[in-house]
Amino acid sequence: MPNNKKAVVLLSGGLDSAVTLYFAKKQGYECYCLIFDYGQRHNKEISAAKKIARISGSNFEIVKISLPWKGSSLLDKDLKIPQVTRSPGHQVTGQIPNTYVPARNIIFLSFALSFAEAISARAIFIGAHSEDYSGYPDCRPEFYRAFSKAAKTGTKTGVEGSPIKIVAPLISKNKAQIIKAGTNLGVPFEFTWSCYNGGRAPCGGCDSCYYRAKGFKNLGIEDPLLRNFKR
Amino acid sequence: MPNNKKAVVLLSGGLDSAVTLYFAKKQGYECYCLIFDYGQRHNKEISAAKKIARISGSNFEIVKISLPWKGSSLLDKDLKIPQVTRSPGHQVTGQIPNTYVPARNIIFLSFALSFAEAISARAIFIGAHSEDYSGYPDCRPEFYRAFSKAAKTGTKTGVEGSPIKIVAPLISKNKAQIIKAGTNLGVPFEFTWSCYNGGRAPCGGCDSCYYRAKGFKNLGIEDPLLRNFKR
Numbered sequence: 020m021p022n023n024k025k026a027v028v029l030l031s032g033g034l035d036s037a038v039t040l041y042f043a044k045k046q047g048y049e050c051y052c053l054i055f056d057y058g059q060r061h062n063k064e065i066s067a068a069k070k071i072a073r074i075s076g077s078n079f080e081i082v083k084i085s086l087p088w089k090g091s092s093l094l095d096k097d098l099k100i101p102q103v104t105r106s107p108g109h110q111v112t113g114q115i116p117n118t119y120v121p122a123r124n125i126i127f128l129s130f131a132l133s134f135a136e137a138i139s140a141r142a143i144f145i146g147a148h149s150e151d152y153s154g155y156p157d158c159r160p161e162f163y164r165a166f167s168k169a170a171k172t173g174t175k176t177g178v179e180g181s182p183i184k185i186v187a188p189l190i191s192k193n194k195a196q197i198i199k200a201g202t203n204l205g206v207p208f209e210f211t212w213s214c215y216n217g218g219r220a221p222c223g224g225c226d227s228c229y230y231r232a233k234g235f236k237n238l239g240i241e242d243p244l245l246r247n248f249k250r
Numbered sequence: 251m252p253n254n255k256k257a258v259v260l261l262s263g264g265l266d267s268a269v270t271l272y273f274a275k276k277q278g279y280e281c282y283c284l285i286f287d288y289g290q291r292h293n294k295e296i297s298a299a300k301k302i303a304r305i306s307g308s309n310f311e312i313v314k315i316s317l318p319w320k321g322s323s324l325l326d327k328d329l330k331i332p333q334v335t336r337s338p339g340h341q342v343t344g345q346i347p348n349t350y351v352p353a354r355n356i357i358f359l360s361f362a363l364s365f366a367e368a369i370s371a372r373a374i375f376i377g378a379h380s381e382d383y384s385g386y387p388d389c390r391p392e393f394y395r396a397f398s399k400a401a402k403t404g405t406k407t408g409v410e411g412s413p414i415k416i417v418a419p420l421i422s423k424n425k426a427q428i429i430k431a432g433t434n435l436g437v438p439f440e441f442t443w444s445c446y447n448g449g450r451a452p453c454g455g456c457d458s459c460y461y462r463a464k465g466f467k468n469l470g471i472e473d474p475l476l477r478n479f480k481r
Contacts, residue, residue, distance in 0.1 A: 080318050080319070081318075082315075082316060082317075082318065083315075083316055084313075084314075084315050084316075085313060085314055085315075086313075086361075086364060086365075087311050087312075087313065088311070088364070088365050088368035088369065119406060120364070121363070121364040121365075121367035121368050121405065121406070122360055122361075122363040122364035122367060122401075122404065122405055123364070124404065125360040125363060125364075125400065125401070125404050125405075126357070126360040126361060126364060128360075129353055129356040129357040129359075129360040130317075130353075130357060132352070132353040132356060133317060133319070133351070133352040133353035133354070133356075133357060134317075134319050134352075135352075136352035136353060137319035137352050138319065156403065156404050156405055156406055156408065156409040157404040157405070159403065159404075161403045162400060162403040162404035164403075165396065165399040165400040165402070165403045165404065166400045166404065168396040168399065168400070169356065169393060169396040169397040169399070169400045170353075170356070171396070172387065172390065172392045172393040172395075172396045173353065173355065173356050173387050173388040173390075173393035173396070173397065174352065174353055174356075174387055174388070175350060175352070175387055177387065178387040
């Protein structure tokens with residue numbers, strides 16, 4: 020049901036951004052999802068994102084960008100994705116992992132801002148949360164505050180007095196809380212894809228699989244995605 | 251002469267960014283130019299940018315991005331580029347002109363930030379100045395201050411204590427002062443392209459042509475670009 024309250028939602032195909040989309044819908048926004056094709060190692064995320072956008076009845080745009088520089092194992096197949104089960108994850112070491120893509124969320128938010136201005140949207144929703152991925156600087160509340168200020172001072176809408184809000188509804192939630200919220204919102208978790216590797220089934224060993232599994236386990240519920248891979 | 255002091259320079263092919271590049275070189279930076287192919291109405295700017303990067307002995311990368319939304323006459327051929335000679339420019343009306351591309355400089359700076367982190371550059375140079383193009387919110391000092399804060403809080407380098415500097419050396423200069431500085435730095439103005447239209451010769455009537463011509467006139471020197479089009 021179209022209305023005049025539009026939001027741009029950054030949709031990756033993972034669990035967090037899917038919950039964020041349903042959160043924005045619940046708040047009455049007509050959602051426009053931005054899905055980035057930025058040279059990921061695999062395209063399972065993008066297929067998942069498109070499916071979720073469709074199921075939720077939202078509009079979406081695919082934005083293709085090239086980052087002709089290296090430096091992240093999410094883009095560079097010569098680098099190994101760290102396996103929590105083999106070496107301590109960044110939660111343990113406190114270091115920024117090699118899955119960090121330089122300034123990725125800043126790039127995504129900048130496109131979202133441009134799109135939001137072009138379609139007169141009032142808000143941008145992003146599924147970042149600091150608890151599980153505390154290793155990523157661009158998932159922290161202080162970054163979102165700073166980016167909001169840049170968005171306010173650097174855009175026509177901002178200067179004219181109605182800045183576009185940057186909303187990160189999951190920022191203070193942990194994975195189990197996010198899954199619980201998503202369950203209540205009816206998020207189709209079976210179509211989300213979190214694994215950094217692009218195999219037929221989730222690898223179960225990367226940071227992303229690890230925290231997803233831990234979240235479902237803490238809630239005492241089964242991950243509906245895994246049902247697809249049972250014999 | 252490669253050294254360890256690297257800078258990323260946003261190079262558009264116009265006069266301002268060319269002066270900015272030479273300014274960065276003068277400060278001893280090894281320069282890496284980022285040239286954006288973002289669906290401009292014509293590709294004369296991109297050709298000019300490549301030529302200037304080569305002449306200056308700098309490295310460059312072309313970044314192709316798609317903005318699948320409309321809203322600016324610089325991207326949308328259905329919209330008319332405003333002509334200063336026919337209707338008052340934004341300097342007169344105080345309005346943001348339709349050549350404004352939503353959040354364009356934020357997008358460009360975000361890519362520059364990602365690139366700068368990937369190559370361990372210390373600074374990003376951008377040729378924005380507020381005097382001639384006061385209509386563009388993302389050319390104002392307050393925007394650069396806010397973006398610097400976002401860059402500091404949202405990147406690995408920033409969090410680790412050595413944030414990448416955002417340098418806008420022309421921010422307080424007018425067009426004549428920029429041309430004067432560029433002349434002293436040996437900028438090859440004959441290869442820069444400012445006109446918003448992509449004709450064989452500059453149209454002479456768009457905002458960009460108008461302010462360029464005014465700058466040269468105020469200095470009492472001839473624009474070397476125009477020599478190419480004399481019979």
